[in-house]
Amino acid sequence: MPEFGNSVLCEQGFRNVSEEGRTTGFQLRVRISYYRGIALSILDGYDIVVDGRKFAPEDVSFSLDGKTFIDTADFGKHPEIRWEYGDKAYLHVKCPGGLERGIHDVKVTQRIAVPYLPFSTAFYQEKRLTIVQ
Amino acid sequence: MSRIKRSVSLYSLQYQYMTGKMSLEDIFRYMKELGVEGIEILPDQMLHGTPEPEEETYREWNRLVEKYDLALACDDVFLNTNLYMNRTLTKRECVALIRKEIVMAHRLGFKVIRLVSMVPAWILEPCLAEAERNDVTLCIEIHGGLGFGVPKTEEFLAEMLRLNSPYIGIVPDTSLFCRRVPRVVDNYCRTLYGTNDEIIAYADKTYENGSDMFALGEGRGLDMDPTLKSLIRDPKKDFFYAHNLSGYENRPLSCMDPYVKYIRHFHFKLYEMTEEGTENSMDYGEVLRYLHEHGYDGYVSTEYEGNRWVLPDRPIPEREQVEKHQALLKRELLKIQGQ
Numbered sequence: 001m002p003e004f005g006n007s008v009l010c011e012q013g014f015r016n017v018s019e020e021g022r023t024t025g026f027q028l029r030v031r032i033s034y035y036r037g038i039a040l041s042i043l044d045g046y047d048i049v050v051d052g053r054k055f056a057p058e059d060v061s062f063s064l065d066g067k068t069f070i071d072t073a074d075f076g077k078h079p080e081i082r083w084e085y086g087d088k089a090y091l092h093v094k095c096p097g098g099l100e101r102g103i104h105d106v107k108v109t110q111r112i113a114v115p116y117l118p119f120s121t122a123f124y125q126e127k128r129l130t131i132v133q
Numbered sequence: 134m135s136r137i138k139r140s141v142s143l144y145s146l147q148y149q150y151m152t153g154k155m156s157l158e159d160i161f162r163y164m165k166e167l168g169v170e171g172i173e174i175l176p177d178q179m180l181h182g183t184p185e186p187e188e189e190t191y192r193e194w195n196r197l198v199e200k201y202d203l204a205l206a207c208d209d210v211f212l213n214t215n216l217y218m219n220r221t222l223t224k225r226e227c228v229a230l231i232r233k234e235i236v237m238a239h240r241l242g243f244k245v246i247r248l249v250s251m252v253p254a255w256i257l258e259p260c261l262a263e264a265e266r267n268d269v270t271l272c273i274e275i276h277g278g279l280g281f282g283v284p285k286t287e288e289f290l291a292e293m294l295r296l297n298s299p300y301i302g303i304v305p306d307t308s309l310f311c312r313r314v315p316r317v318v319d320n321y322c323r324t325l326y327g328t329n330d331e332i333i334a335y336a337d338k339t340y341e342n343g344s345d346m347f348a349l350g351e352g353r354g355l356d357m358d359p360t361l362k363s364l365i366r367d368p369k370k371d372f373f374y375a376h377n378l379s380g381y382e383n384r385p386l387s388c389m390d391p392y393v394k395y396i397r398h399f400h401f402k403l404y405e406m407t408e409e410g411t412e413n414s415m416d417y418g419e420v421l422r423y424l425h426e427h428g429y430d431g432y433v434s435t436e437y438e439g440n441r442w443v444l445p446d447r448p449i450p451e452r453e454q455v456e457k458h459q460a461l462l463k464r465e466l467l468k469i470q471g472q
Contacts, residue, residue, distance in 0.1 A: 036175050037183065115215045126445075
């Protein structure tokens with residue numbers, strides 16, 4: 001059962017992304033919903049729902065710098081990459097044609113395997129965010 | 134004459150820090166202005182590259198400590214035993230990580246490390262020489278729901294008694310002494326998840342009767358008290374509330390008697406400071422009197438955890454809560470020890 005997390009979604013950075021002139025998807029900026037910096041391998045993944053449409057995990061990738069993206073299924077392969085508390089990462093979601101301009105209802109759930117708890121913890125946040133381009 | 138001192142865990146101001154409203158330096162300045170004697174930090178939260186930060190991070194830390202002249206009460210350390218896919222860390226890897234944390238604590242200037250609950254007891258013996266060399270005491274956190282009666286914590290306590298070293302101790306948390314369910318938790322779950330009133334009333338009654346949900350669920354593993362379970366009418370609305378309750382224990386202070394000489398630091402958790410200037414679910418006076426009577430002279434540290442129970446899109450009153458809490462501790466300590 002996901003808990004509400006009040007710091008997952010950032011207000012800015014919600015936009016469509018184009019490659020070679022074609023809109024291929026959209027991006028979101030997210031923070032760690034947990035209270036400290038962690039290795040990426042401790043992340044379990046993301047659920048992304050926009051206007052009720054759920055995106056498949058294999059269509060979601062993650063980046064700390066906005067340049068190098070890794071598949072969210074591969075978080076476990078990156079114990080060497082540290083995501084600092086408060087730093088805004090990028091989520092890229094494959095979505096041919098992108099999202100329409102205007103306001104969208106965005107819900108992001110982040111799953112983390114907290115080492116001192118016996119189960120994976122999920123934090124969600126829902127926000128109305130605007131695509132301007 | 135022993136004197137209990139006041140500190141603040143910077144965790145209490147984490148959203149100020151995360152949202153950029155306060156830098157680490159702003160927080161140091163604020164602590165000084167509040168007249169706080171010592172500070173506690175989660176290096177994982179506010180110091181990049183933990184447990185092996187860049188030299189520049191140490192230089193900046195030292196500059197702040199010197200400029201604002203704050204004592205360093207406690208360094209909160211975590212152990213990510215699940216760092217690798219498909220396997221937990223080996224003993225050797227865990228020991229190596231804790232040793233790095235000890236060295237980092239020493240370089241930061243801390244003499245007390247709080248190890249998060251569930252850190253295995255077997256790290257102690259192989260880390261002891263490093264702890265002595267760096268003059269850093271390793272303390273397990275005794276937190277509501279994860280403390281007394283929980284096998285891993287009990288193993289740690291037994292190993293602490295066996296090794297009987299001045300470099301091993303405990304950091305209890307006042308969540309062990311909740312006399313009621315924090316009101317902010319009830320309100321949050323009722324409003325956000327629609328938790329039913331009957332389950333909330335049952336929980337409230339349990340604490341009123343001097344028991345708690347950890348005690349009623351003890352020995353049931355991940356399962357819970359049967360009555361509590363039967364009151365989960367809709368898991369989407371009620372499960373989180375029910376499950377979360379085990380973190381609020383309603384123990385007598387005497388549970389600390391066998392370990393009192395090992396207390397090196399104390400988390401004075403708060404969920405909600407009320408208009409009257411008291412905490413809604415705990416009586417700090419009784420805890421402070423107990424500590425004073427037992428000659429404790431370490432820090433009692435503000436740890437604001439009501440931040441988790443603020444409804445979506447409402448401001449988190451971190452500064453106000455920290456200020457009220459420090460004022461309460463100051464007042465209670467004045468009554469007990471005259472300063």
